[in-house]
Ligand SMILES: Nc1ncnc2c1ncn2[C@@H]1O[C@H](COP(=O)(O)OP(=O)(O)OP(=O)(O)O)[C@@H](O)[C@H]1O
């Protein structure tokens with residue numbers, strides 16, 4: 359009853375109410391200022407990068423126009439002929455850029471990488487967190503983190519010299535000759551190439567992002583309150599039901615976050631893809647084994663020759679491509695945030711200690 | 713009526729006191745020479761007890777005396793705790809709980825558990841109530857609505873949540889969450905409910921409501937309640953068992969334990985001098 363008396367008193371005297379909340383005092387305290395500033399820094403950096411990139415890319419945006427997003431040719435033009443000026447932009451003769459194959463290649467390889475990586479990472483995390491003996495758990499966990507630290511050029515080299523040739527010799531042909539000619543599976547048919555291409559790149563990307571998703575998921579699983587899981591066991595649920603109905607919902611928002619981190623890593627991964635994609639400009643792969651390229655791989659492989667373009671358009675075009683890559687990454691983040699909000703609103707104990 | 717709690721057959725001069733009221737009522741739980749430990753730590757020592765079907769039994773005793781450990785062994789919830797071991801026998805509903813062959817999932821359907829703190833699942837209120845029903849495939853979809861309402865009405869939560877069955881349970885108050893967990897346990901029609909200080913998170917009015925619910929459900933469901941509230945033990949339980957330092961010190965009809973305790977430790981404890 360005591361509390362309700364206090365509550366009544368508070369409710370009936372709005373003037374006194376303010377005394378209990380020292381809001382004015384707290385508003386401009388040093389801590390508030392510092393935290394406000396430090397919140398702004400990443401935002402400012404982001405805006406700064408976008409602005410610089412946009413300025414650098416501006417002539418290319420003007421020259422390439424909307425066709426850049428839907429065109430598929432990548433023709434730097436004739437660097438030795440006299441430059442031409444169109445729309446106030448100086449450019450080599452016959453220069454024409456379309457980035458659609460790069461954009462699609464970037465999205466395709468990253469999405470396929472996620473399709474591999476998500477089940478493997480989550481599965482690995484569940485096994486590490488729930489099945490392994492505590493001692494082994496630490497060992498495997500350390501191994502996972504080690505995997506995350508391997509330089510991408512090493513992955514690239516391994517993919518180009520070992521994994522790619524191996525797959526294209528022993529595995530791809532088997533899949534290709536057995537895949538039925540229906541739906542998505544028809545893209546698994548046809549020529550399997552020498553190991554460079556979309557599937558090999560996606561596999562390498564997948565392996566690279568597994569540690570990111572798996573180690574985060576493992577940490578999240580360890581944080582699920584035991585009481586909730588025990589309640590499910592006590593109700594007679596199987597291990598799998600408990601994992602599916604209690605553990606996963608509890609961590610889903612975090613796993614989505616980790617997945618986006620992995621996705622962003624895959625979207626932007628440069629070196630490894632440059633080494634195993636084949637970097638084919640201006641065309642799409644006709645099946646899942648085909649050579650292709652991504653935005654990041656194109657930038658790194660084309661920069662050298664682009665610098666020889668005296669008009670600067672080639673470099674500006676690469677900046678435009680980089681801008682698009684950044685926007686794709688940002689969009690993925692926003693999308694994930696919306697998804698997290700939807701998932702969280704239905705069931706998660708956000709803001710409530712349990 | 714005086715049912716037996718412990719029969720004396722295997723009590724050769726044990727220094728713990730066990731009442732010998734003879735009875736013919738069926739026992740639902742029969743524990744023989746039970747020892748439990750975690751690694752080197754011997755937590756429960758040679759516990760022998762029997763509980764009659766359809767009663768409320770409270771387990772009392774000082775903190776660390778092994779009540780929770782014992783309770784969690786009855787539905788084998790300790791299995792996953794590292795170092796956990798048992799010896800002896802726990803016979804529940806005519807099955808040997810400690811045997812390897814037992815159907816654990818079915819055992820746990822028949823033996824519900826309510827924890828000290830509420831532990832709703834991360835799913836809607838409705839799905840919380842249905843979780844066990846779905847896991848055990850106990851009812852067709854068409855019956856879900858009725859089951860949910862039924863279980864929530866039983867625990868007195870229906871009026872508070874009928875218009876937000878699809879909401880998160882974590883927005884309910886702590887007491888309401890506990891009632892939801894109780895509804896979830898009741899939905900699968902258990903024969904025994906294990907409760908570990910189930911009302912310590914509830915306000916007095918909810919405590920009374922829950923206690924009344926127990927007595928209403930009692931012939932169909934046998935309640936084994938760990939409680940630190942001696943008043944509660946006195947109020948609700950037919951039998952009381954006093955645990956002390958991993959042993960069952962004394963057990964019997966509640967009124968006799970409280971009015972005429974045999975062992976000095978029991979006397980101390982119920983007069984508030986231990987624990
Ligand atoms: N997982 C474990 N590993 C080791 N020892 C444990 C473990 N769980 C419980 N114990 C020990 O077993 C003993 C009994 O614990 P238990 O939780 O059963 O006591 P309790 O009677 O329920 O106490 P309380 O009234 O405080 O809840 C304690 O000494 C405790 O330290």
Ligand SMILES: [Mg+2]
Nearest residue numbers: 779780781908
């Ligand atoms: Mg306890």
